[in-house]
Amino acid sequence: MAKRASSADRRRFILRKLHSLSGVVPLGLFVVLHLWTQAHGLWGQARYDEAIADRNAIPYLPLIEVGLVLLPLAFHGLFGVFLALQSRANVGAYPFNRNWMYVAQRLSGVAGLAFIIWHVGQYWLPKYQGQLSPAELYPALCADLSATHGGVPLIALAYILGVAATVFHLANGLWGFCVSWGIVVTRNAQRLSATVFGLGGLLLFFLGANTAIYFATGSRVAVFGVPVGSHETLARTCSDLTTAVPAGQPAGLGK
Ligand code: HEM
Numbered sequence: 518m519a520k521r522a523s524s525a526d527r528r529r530f531i532l533r534k535l536h537s538l539s540g541v542v543p544l545g546l547f548v549v550l551h552l553w554t555q556a557h558g559l560w561g562q563a564r565y566d567e568a569i570a571d572r573n574a575i576p577y578l579p580l581i582e583v584g585l586v587l588l589p590l591a592f593h594g595l596f597g598v599f600l601a602l603q604s605r606a607n608v609g610a611y612p613f614n615r616n617w618m619y620v621a622q623r624l625s626g627v628a629g630l631a632f633i634i635w636h637v638g639q640y641w642l643p644k645y646q647g648q649l650s651p652a653e654l655y656p657a658l659c660a661d662l663s664a665t666h667g668g669v670p671l672i673a674l675a676y677i678l679g680v681a682a683t684v685f686h687l688a689n690g691l692w693g694f695c696v697s698w699g700i701v702v703t704r705n706a707q708r709l710s711a712t713v714f715g716l717g718g719l720l721l722f723f724l725g726a727n728t729a730i731y732f733a734t735g736s737r738v739a740v741f742g743v744p745v746g747s748h749e750t751l752a753r754t755c756s757d758l759t760t761a762v763p764a765g766q767p768a769g770l771g772k
Contacts, residue, residue: 536596537697539589540690547586548687552680552725559728559737561754562655569651579645587637594630601627618689625686632679659755662732673733680725688718731755
């Protein structure tokens, strides 16, 4: 006769399901919308400020940011670290692709969480402490990301790695979500969905990395509808704001 699940087993099952769901909604949705909002910086400060003003016009924004972003993030991150500490990697014995992805999912989760905690302290907390107005965000991003330490653009590199870790974690996590919730079942469907999520992840990484590179250097790989390099068509760009940031000198907030 099958053993009945104990209440601890049931609690653990529900927590795991909530953990998996919270990674998709609201957190996955937030990452896509957030990178899209930040990408408005590619058009110059006027378009960026407009995008931030539209976002700030959302009713009950502080409640939404805390209730639908930061609290789910705290739950997903803390429970994720707990699961990662409990897991046993077996890539040594079975070096299969999916086993490597299992390890990479845990490592990218921890790296992404470290990035987000630092990043929230850099821009979100100062906003609520009254130290950073919406109009100051764009110049602060240009100054912070273009600063160099010993000639190395450490903050811009941290952004590119942070975006890479978060986006990989999201794309690979979406695949795992679809498999574990029975949305993709057959081997072919699983292969096809891995390709779709992989390509989507690459696109999202490109969106975030392009924005970080732009804030750091003033160069864009691409801007939709605007030829690359035509600064005249853009209102007040990063290169107008940070003509020269002396090496090793903190130029903006969040140092
Ligand atoms: C190019 C990359 C990014 C840039 C330039 C950027 C910029 C910003 C800025 C300026 C803020 C403060 C905005 C405000 O509240 O008015 C912010 C907040 C935040 N960012 Fe990012 N970010 C980037 C990538 C990411 C990534 C990959 C994550 C991962 C989840 C993330 C998570 C957050 C969170 C949780 C907040 C606080 C909540 C919120 O504003 O709704 N960011 N970001």
